[in-house]
Amino acid sequence: MKENFHPGIITAKFKSKTRKKLLLGLFASILLITAIVSIVAGVASRKSTTISANAHHQAAHVVLKSSCSTTLYPELCFSTISTLPDDAVTKIKSTRDVIDLSLNVTKDSVKQTYSKIEKLAYSGTNYTQRERIAFHDCLLVLNETLDEINKVEDELKEYSSKETISQHADVLKILLSAAMTNQETCLDGFSYDTADKEIRQLFLDDERHVYRLCSNSLAMIKNLTDTDMSNNNEQHSSSSERKLEEENELEWPKWMSAGDRRLLQAGSVTPNVVVAADGSGNFRTVKEAVDAAPEGLTTRYIIKIKAGVYRENVEVPKKKTNIMFLGDGRTNTIITGSRNVVDGSTTFNSATVAAVGDGFLARDITFQNTAGPSKHQAVALRVGSDQSAFYRCDMIAYQDTLYVHSLRQFYVSCIVIGSVDFIFGNAAAVLQNCDIHARRPNPGQKNMVTAQGRTDPNQNTGIVIQKCRIGATQDLQAVKSSFPTYLGRPWKLYSRTVIMQTDINDVINPAGWFEWDGNFALDTLTYREYQNTGAGSDTANRVNWKGFKVMTSATEAQPYTAGNFIAGGNWLSATGFPFSLGL
Numbered sequence: 280m281k282e283n284f285h286p287g288i289i290t291a292k293f294k295s296k297t298r299k300k301l302l303l304g305l306f307a308s309i310l311l312i313t314a315i316v317s318i319v320a321g322v323a324s325r326k327s328t329t330i331s332a333n334a335h336h337q338a339a340h341v342v343l344k345s346s347c348s349t350t351l352y353p354e355l356c357f358s359t360i361s362t363l364p365d366d367a368v369t370k371i372k373s374t375r376d377v378i379d380l381s382l383n384v385t386k387d388s389v390k391q392t393y394s395k396i397e398k399l400a401y402s403g404t405n406y407t408q409r410e411r412i413a414f415h416d417c418l419l420v421l422n423e424t425l426d427e428i429n430k431v432e433d434e435l436k437e438y439s440s441k442e443t444i445s446q447h448a449d450v451l452k453i454l455l456s457a458a459m460t461n462q463e464t465c466l467d468g469f470s471y472d473t474a475d476k477e478i479r480q481l482f483l484d485d486e487r488h489v490y491r492l493c494s495n496s497l498a499m500i501k502n503l504t505d506t507d508m509s510n511n512n513e514q515h516s517s518s519s520e521r522k523l524e525e526e527n528e529l530e531w532p533k534w535m536s537a538g539d540r541r542l543l544q545a546g547s548v549t550p551n552v553v554v555a556a557d558g559s560g561n562f563r564t565v566k567e568a569v570d571a572a573p574e575g576l577t578t579r580y581i582i583k584i585k586a587g588v589y590r591e592n593v594e595v596p597k598k599k600t601n602i603m604f605l606g607d608g609r610t611n612t613i614i615t616g617s618r619n620v621v622d623g624s625t626t627f628n629s630a631t632v633a634a635v636g637d638g639f640l641a642r643d644i645t646f647q648n649t650a651g652p653s654k655h656q657a658v659a660l661r662v663g664s665d666q667s668a669f670y671r672c673d674m675i676a677y678q679d680t681l682y683v684h685s686l687r688q689f690y691v692s693c694i695v696i697g698s699v700d701f702i703f704g705n706a707a708a709v710l711q712n713c714d715i716h717a718r719r720p721n722p723g724q725k726n727m728v729t730a731q732g733r734t735d736p737n738q739n740t741g742i743v744i745q746k747c748r749i750g751a752t753q754d755l756q757a758v759k760s761s762f763p764t765y766l767g768r769p770w771k772l773y774s775r776t777v778i779m780q781t782d783i784n785d786v787i788n789p790a791g792w793f794e795w796d797g798n799f800a801l802d803t804l805t806y807r808e809y810q811n812t813g814a815g816s817d818t819a820n821r822v823n824w825k826g827f828k829v830m831t832s833a834t835e836a837q838p839y840t841a842g843n844f845i846a847g848g849n850w851l852s853a854t855g856f857p858f859s860l861g862l
Contacts, residue, residue: 609644717751
């Protein structure tokens with residue numbers, strides 16, 4: 280029996296198959312188009328990402344070049360940072376970012392230089408005593424450099440362009456100034472004879488590299504803080520005279536406890552320990568007392584040094600902070616030594632007392648070096664302690680008596696006696712109400728009261744002598760015509776010394792100042808005099824150097840007052856010592 284034939288059923292089946300084929304084809308086409316679109320989109324995305332990355336990189340380089348253009352070594356600044364990994368460079372959005380990277384690069388360079396000098400120090404067997412000491416000095420100051428850069432990084436984290444900006448700026452600049460001075464100190468230790476200089480050549484480039492990296496960071500920080508202070512200038516529009524009067528009433532710094540304030544202002548002070556040569560105290564030597572003192576103190580630690588002559592060399596190291604030496608009077612408590620360059624020391628290491636831990640104070644003590652004029656550099660007191668102060672202290676030696684090495688220092692009612700360059704260094708140092716006396720040197724020598732060591736125009740360092748008395752000891756006064764005496768000479772290229780409101784004896788040569796070496800630094804130094812009195816203060820026949828000037832207005836002199844030059848208000852109040860912030 281034949282099946283019945285139904286054309287409609289066949290047509291329906293055919294249409295169903297055709298629809299499936301069409302759907303499959305359409306789906307395949309959609310997949311293909313989607314794949315193509317995805318590929319095209321991926322390529323476009325990658326291209327866009329590449330363009331975006333290049334744009335970020337270019338933008339970062341623009342900021343980098345602009346920031347580096349404010350430095351003394353712009354090519355070094357740009358090359359050391361632009362060659363860092365891309366992920367670091369492309370994150371640069373501002374000068375702050377450039378400074379952060381610059382500080383990191385500098386720290387790495389310090390560590391590499393330390394390792395190189397350390398290997399040199401331990402690899403040689405024929406080094407002289409002084410060369411070994413000079414290596415030790417280098418390693419010591421490189422460690423301090425690392426510490427100072429770390430402090431700069433910490434300070435930058437707290438930095439803001441608000442009311443405290445000037446305080447931050449002062450701290451940032453003085454820390455980097457000290458870091459740079461440390462590199463000079465290391466190299467100076469190898470500058471005494473030919474053999475020393477040959478050794479110095481082995482790491483000279485490394486030290487200069489660290490120095491220049493520090494200089495670049497300093498320049499960028501100065502530019503940043505100067506700009507921010509200028510933008511906020513309207514907040515500080517009151518007259519400088521009124522501000523200086525008010526600064527005498529500033530609050531004590533936060534790091535000083537109420538107990539410390541009472542101790543430092545009291546006529547009678549209870550010490551933590553007592554040093555007595557006769558055995559009646561806790562220690563017989565000052566060194567033993569310092570060695571036993573705790574590290575990292577935030578409160579005052581007072582070492583009473585009873586009357587006596589202590590023949591020893593003492594160092595208050597970086598980690599021994601807030602130490603105070605309290606003597607029984609400048610004529611009764613005497614710490615004395617005789618290290619000197621001729622007998623194999625470096626200038627840096629020759630100090631009878633070296634105060635390095637921050638916040639060091641001393642009162643009613645004499646620091647002395649008895650090596651004599653024939654032994655050349657022989658330091659009585661070296662200070663690298665930030666916010667350090669000395670009251671009614673004597674510093675007595677011949678050449679290089681007081682080494683104001685680095686950071687911020689204040690001397691009030693002290694006596695400084697010496698011959699050649701007897702107040703020298705690269706701190707921000709103010710001497711107020713002090714007696715400064717030149718003494719009789721060796722035949723043929725000239726006396727120089729100061730030899731300031733500023734090496735970079737951005738360093739906020741210098742020696743300020745205010746309301747003091749500059750004269751001569753009796754042995755020099757009798758023969759002063761045979762030994763010319765000058766206010767100072769430029770030890771380094773940007774040497775800065777200011778003498779104001781001071782009585783100057785006729786022992787000072789009418790020219791006032793003397794050359795270091797021909798025309799060296801005469802155009803770049805900053806030597807100033809203001810409202811001085813006495814027979815030696817007449818400026819009619821002073822030198823005619825480009826860098827010398829007689830200031831004629833209080834406006835010119837204001838930057839060199841203690842309140843401005845060493846940001847004196849807060850921490851000077853904390854010492855309990857008498858002082859004047861203004862003119």
